[in-house]
Amino acid sequence: MRILLVNPNSSAIVTETLRAAITPLQTEKLQIDVVHCSNVPKAIVTSHDEMKAGLSVTDLLIREEPNFDAAIIGCFADPGLRAARELIRKPVVGLYESSAIFARLSGRRYSIIASGNESDISPWIGSVRDLGDTENLASIRYINSTVEDSVTASDERIYRIIDQCRKQDGADAVILGCAAFAGKGKRLSEAAGIPVIDGICExxxxxxMMVSYRRKQQ
Structure with a gap:
């Protein structure tokens, strides 16, 4: 099986972070290729960024569709996810949607930790509402950092916020809501004692699962 993981922004450091996080999941039967979009911002911050990235993602997936069995949109805004599902026949999943599904299976309520700051709460609320997850959301917290700077955020710094989500907000699980956190979920889960989801494995x-399901339906 071949999966294409698309970084919708043009940040080389985020692309390499995704590539490093995905490497342990590859097997003889599972190949995961990581690519990034061009002519897009280094971070998806505004609605305009998201629209531009979504168009770039869908164009890339249409072009590459013969070469993969499924695709992952490697950004928690899930830019272009709905459009991609309209335009191509292969399964396409997003980091946030996948993370939210596993978070709901792990507990009653989950928190989100993201890059950025309090001004970004409104876009996140929109994403949560789109999934119908408002009642499942315990809190949204930020590390007050750019996307690229979040790559080097220490586990200790993130753990302190996870602890707040658990003790103050009542979260049963935590989603690390930025692709820059890729690869941190497993070890932070072990430290925190609750599921910490970075969206990669999920x-x-x-x-x-979607590839297997569709094959069984044929």
Whole structure:
């Protein structure tokens, strides 16, 4: 099976972070290729960024569709997810949607930790509402950092916020809502004692499941 993981922004450091996080999941039967979009911002911050990235993602997936069995949109805004599902026949999953599904299976309520600051709460609320997850959301917290700077955020710094989500907000699980956090979920889960989801393993699992499901329906 071949999965294409698309970074919708043009940040080289985020692309490499995704590539490093995905490497342990590859097997002889599962190949995961990581690519990034061109002519897009280094971070998806505004609605305009999201629209531009979504168009770039869908164009890339249409062009590459013969070369993969499923695709992952590697950004928690899930830019272009709905359009991609309209335009191509292969399964397409997003980091946030996949993370939210696994978070709901892990507990009653989940928190989101993201890059940025309090001004970004409104877009996140929109994403949560789009999934019908408002009642499942315990809180949204930020590390007050750019996307690229979030790559080097220490586990200790993130853990302190996870602890607040658990003790103050009543979260049963935490979603690390930025692709820059890719690869941190497993070790932070072990430290925190609750599921901490970075979306990588979860989106791969969703993609594999959708491919298997569709094959069984043929």
């Amino acid at each position: 989106s791969v699992q969703m993609a594999e």
